[in-house]
Amino acid sequence: MLQELLGAIAAAGSAGVIYLAMAARVVKQYERGVLFRLGRVSGESRPPGLTLIIPVVDRLLKVNMQIVTMPIPAQEGITRDNVTVRVDAVVYFRVVDAESALVRVEDYKFAVSQMAQTSLRSIIGKSDLDDLLSNREKLNQGLELMLDSPAIGWGIQVDRVEIKDVSLPDTMKRSMARQAEADRERRARIINADAELQASKKLAEAAQQMADTPAALQLRLLQTVMAVSAEKNSTLVLPIPVELLHFLERGNQQPASNGDGEPRSG
The missing domain is CATH 3.30.479.30 (Band 7 domain)
Incomplete structure (x- = not known):
């Protein structure tokens, strides 16, 4: 009688272990479990951790909640x-x-x-x-x-x-490259033209200043000669502006004076 009781307890324990193994489910931290009981959703989603279901009757599907x-x-x-x-x-x-x-x-x-x-x-x-x-x-x-x-x-x-x-497409890439090249060339020409305009304004101001002071033209000429001679050239070409000749001509046309400050007579 005792052996039959122990055998029944052991059988019940084995059945319980088997049932627990079939009913136990583990839901991971990044998952949620959806329980279907006889084909219908039963209750809320199961949270992470150990959860139990009814074998054969229930089916637990896990859904990943990660990005x-x-x-x-x-x-x-x-x-x-x-x-x-x-x-x-x-x-x-x-x-x-x-x-x-x-x-x-x-x-x-x-x-x-x-x-x-x-x-x-x-x-x-x-x-x-x-x-x-x-x-x-x-x-x-x-x-x-x-x-x-x-x-x-x-x-x-x-x-x-x-x-x-x-x-x-390759044709579109080549077209875009040509467009970019043309745009850069356009900007370069605009910059060059703007530089020429600024330089012409400065030259015009310098020319006006030299016209008001004729001696400045001679000083500028001497500075140019000094700059060229510093290069140790064997040949020196010296241009003489017409304005300088007019300046010298006006100087020679002034009447000669004696020691008393009066013009000498011939």
């Missing part, structure tokens, strides 16, 4: 200004409602991927090439809004969307 980094394959499209480009991006999202992510959409990752590709094509068609190249922050915000609106109903929150790269 998912999903690359969007490169999409080819035509911009609003009729330029063919290939644009790829990356989307960051996470599940905020585990029950909705399992019940309302079959595969939430695949759904987000397809929605992101469609939205990226739409953004390409609505944007100019200059916006894709230089105004990406605004496009990222618009793309995030397009993804976040339907994703909220799936229990998913889109944290951020970033356009990674914009690929252009």
Whole structure:
């Protein structure tokens, strides 16, 4: 009788251990468990830690609540200004409602991927090439809004969307390079013309100053001779301005005077 009782206790203990092993589930810190009882959602999502279910009757599905980094394959499209480009991006999202992510959409990752590709094509068609190249922050915000609106109903929150790269055809790259080169050449010509204008104004002021003081022209000529002679040249070409000859001519035309300050008579 005692042996039968011990055997029954051992059998019950073994059955209890087996039942506990079948009923025990462990939900990790970054997960939430959704319990389906006979095919229907039962209760709230199970928090992290040890949880028990009814074997055969219950089914516990775990949902990852971490941020998912999903690359969007490169999409080819035509911009609003009729330029063919290939644009790829990356989307960051996470599940905020585990029950909705399992019940309302079959595969939430695949759904987000397809929605992101469609939205990226739409953004390409609505944007100019200059916006894709230089105004990406605004496009990222618009793309995030397009993804976040339907994703909220799936229990998913889109944290951020970033356009990674914009690929252009080789012909367009060469055209842009020529445009940049022409723009730089235009700016260089404008700078040179502005320098010539400033130099001409300064030269005009110097010429006016020399016209008011004829002796300054002779001093400038002597300075030029000194500068040239410093180079140790064997040949010196000295130009004589006509204004200097007129200055010397006026000096010779002044009447000679005697010691008393009166003109001498011949």
